[in-house]
Amino acid sequence: MKQRLEGKNAAVTGASSGIGRASAIDLAKEGCNVALIARDIDRLNETAAEIEKLGRRAVVIQADITDSEAVKAAVETAISELGSIDIFHCNAGIYLRCAVKDLRMDQIRKLMEVDYFGCLNCVYAVLPHMLERGCGHIVTTCSMDGKKGVPPDAAYVGAKFAMNGFFQVMRQELRGSGINVSVIYPSRMDTPQIRHVDCPGITPKGDPDMVGRAVVRAVVKNKGEIMVPWFSCKLLVLAEAISYRFSEWLIRVNHLSGTENGEEAINEAQ
Numbered sequence: 369m370k371q372r373l374e375g376k377n378a379a380v381t382g383a384s385s386g387i388g389r390a391s392a393i394d395l396a397k398e399g400c401n402v403a404l405i406a407r408d409i410d411r412l413n414e415t416a417a418e419i420e421k422l423g424r425r426a427v428v429i430q431a432d433i434t435d436s437e438a439v440k441a442a443v444e445t446a447i448s449e450l451g452s453i454d455i456f457h458c459n460a461g462i463y464l465r466c467a468v469k470d471l472r473m474d475q476i477r478k479l480m481e482v483d484y485f486g487c488l489n490c491v492y493a494v495l496p497h498m499l500e501r502g503c504g505h506i507v508t509t510c511s512m513d514g515k516k517g518v519p520p521d522a523a524y525v526g527a528k529f530a531m532n533g534f535f536q537v538m539r540q541e542l543r544g545s546g547i548n549v550s551v552i553y554p555s556r557m558d559t560p561q562i563r564h565v566d567c568p569g570i571t572p573k574g575d576p577d578m579v580g581r582a583v584v585r586a587v588v589k590n591k592g593e594i595m596v597p598w599f600s601c602k603l604l605v606l607a608e609a610i611s612y613r614f615s616e617w618l619i620r621v622n623h624l625s626g627t628e629n630g631e632e633a634i635n636e637a638q
């Protein structure tokens with residue numbers, strides 16, 4: 369079968385784990401060479417090995433997305449190794465589950481630093497390259513928490529709402545420039561980020577590959593927004609459109625906050 373992104377070059381942040389890893393592999397399955405960006409070199413090398421098995425090139429680049437100079441250098445390395453970046457998936461992020469009354473300002477700032485400003489470091493590193501070429505596609509992993517806030521995620525929700533707003537405006541401003549912008553809104557996915565959270569039966573954790581495939585679809589079909597999974601996410605959005613009381617009642621009666629299962633949280637803003 370013809371690969372839909374044959375010959376394209378992609379870069380994915382957070383490619384050492386979960387959704388980023390799935391997205392990098394799904395982009396490679398569709399014909400992309402992929403630059404893999406994160407901090408953990410060993411886990412990036414594992415993703416690279418999977419991509420090389422598919423007959424595609426993988427370039428491993430160690431960078432912390434909160435360091436704008438390191439992100440610029442990562443983008444330069446990806447361009448010099450692959451020749452260009454056609455698709456950039458801003459995906460890396462952290463999570464924090466903490467009630468508002470217990471949150472500290474330094475935790476909230478850390479969330480913004482990684483999930484919002486870290487994402488924008490990537491946008492501003494790659495945008496000049498795409499503008500110069502007059503083409504490209506920027507995709508970000510937002511969250512359903514960027515559409516409707518669910519407790520006890522206030523700090524994370526704040527960062528994801530900020531990201532959602534920025535990308536909505538960027539998509540409109542870049543219309544006609546040859547650069548497309550997509551936002552993916554996953555519900556809960558089975559990745560290390562939320563291994564300490566059990567979800568109710570009505571919204572079980574999904575396979576991160578669902579998000580990887582949504583990234584491919586966003587690029588191939590130029591979809592500005594994709595919710596994953598579509599049906600349950602759309603119901604919540606429709607409920608919110610009717611009344612915030614209705615959506616918040618649905619969150620309460622369906623226990624959408626989930627429960628902690630005693631596993632240690634990793635990659636959190638401690």
Ligand SMILES: NC(=O)c1ccc[n+]([C@@H]2O[C@H](COP(=O)([O-])OP(=O)(O)OC[C@H]3O[C@@H](n4cnc5c(N)ncnc54)[C@H](OP(=O)(O)O)[C@@H]3O)[C@@H](O)[C@H]2O)c1
Pocket residue numbers: 381382383384385386387388405406407408409411431432433434459460461462463482486509510511512553554555556557558559560561562576635
């Ligand atoms: N899992 C879910 O239910 C869910 C739902 C909606 C949205 N999301 C979003 O999806 C994205 C991926 O999350 P995931 O669930 O796949 O979590 P994950 O398995 O914990 O992966 C997070 C990735 O982000 C990278 N990362 C974290 N901080 C970084 C930093 N400062 N610099 C560079 N890389 C960094 C990590 O790599 P290193 O540690 O190697 O740097 C890792 O590859 C996040 O933006 C998350 O908010 C997740």
